[in-house]
Amino acid sequence: MEIVDLPLAGLKLIKPRVFADPRGFFVETWRRDVFAKAGIAIDFVQDNHSRSAKDTVRGLHFQRPGAQGRGQSKLVRASRGRVFDVAVDVRPESPTYLKWHGEVLDDTSHHALFVPVGFAHGFCVLSESADVCYRVDAYYDPTAEIGFAFDDPLVGVAWPVSRSEAILSRRDQEARPYREVATEKP
Numbered sequence: 092m093e094i095v096d097l098p099l100a101g102l103k104l105i106k107p108r109v110f111a112d113p114r115g116f117f118v119e120t121w122r123r124d125v126f127a128k129a130g131i132a133i134d135f136v137q138d139n140h141s142r143s144a145k146d147t148v149r150g151l152h153f154q155r156p157g158a159q160g161r162g163q164s165k166l167v168r169a170s171r172g173r174v175f176d177v178a179v180d181v182r183p184e185s186p187t188y189l190k191w192h193g194e195v196l197d198d199t200s201h202h203a204l205f206v207p208v209g210f211a212h213g214f215c216v217l218s219e220s221a222d223v224c225y226r227v228d229a230y231y232d233p234t235a236e237i238g239f240a241f242d243d244p245l246v247g248v249a250w251p252v253s254r255s256e257a258i259l260s261r262r263d264q265e266a267r268p269y270r271e272v273a274t275e276k277p
Contacts, residue, residue, distance in 0.1 A: 092119060097192050097194075098187070099187045099192050100185065102204070102205065102207065104205075105166070105203040105204070105205060107120060109200070133228045134228060135226040135227065135228050136227065136230055137231065139224070139225050139226075140222060140224045142171075142223075143220065144219070144258060145216050145217070146252050146256055146258050147216045147257070148214070148215045148263065149213055149260070150212055151248075152213065152238040153181060153209075153210060154229065154231075154235040154236055155235050155237055161208060161229060162209060164206065164207045165206040165227050166205050166206075166225060167196065167214075168202070168203035169197050169222065170198060170222045171221060172216065172219070172222060174196050174216050175214060176196045177191055177192070177213050178191065178193075178206045178211070178212055179213075179246055181209060181211050189246055189269070191246055196214075197218075211238070215250055237272055238262065239269040240269070241266070242254050246269060
């Protein structure tokens with residue numbers, strides 16, 4: 092397994108070794124000792140799984156420190172299909188504040204994205220449908236949940252779909268620009 096530092100501090104691309112043959116494949120998707128060696132000493136507490144149709148955009152979401160006293164790190168992968176996965180640095184003290192990075196995650200390369208605390212996260216489905224699995228290091232806390240418009244021009248993510256093409260939840264349809272939600276208290 093190779094773990095690559097990406098341009099935004101703390102964001103990492105996980106490139107597992109895939110063992111494929113005519114029967115199918117085998118891949119390790121997480122290994123505590125390898126992650127710890129790469130600076131990801133995480134105690135994951137919850138696994139999540141979503142299925143979405145082509146052109147669905149989920150995000151940009153994150154958890155602020157709430158009842159748990161901290162945000163939430165994620166290890167995200169596409170277990171089926173193909174997605175454009177995005178992380179946005181929302182740490183005001185960071186030199187890459189409001190910069191974004193995107194990676195294509197799919198069920199062929201089995202790459203994963205480690206998204207640390209202090210990043211918003213979202214993805215757009217590129218295949219007919221996709222299953223996205225993500226492991227988190229803090230329990231979901233609805234009082235700490237926040238999000239902003241996926242197409243906020245201040246952030247400028249180069250999504251593969253426009254707002255008119257994107258399939259959005261009501262929450263994401265009504266999401267406001269980052270500057271409007273940045274100062275809200277959970």
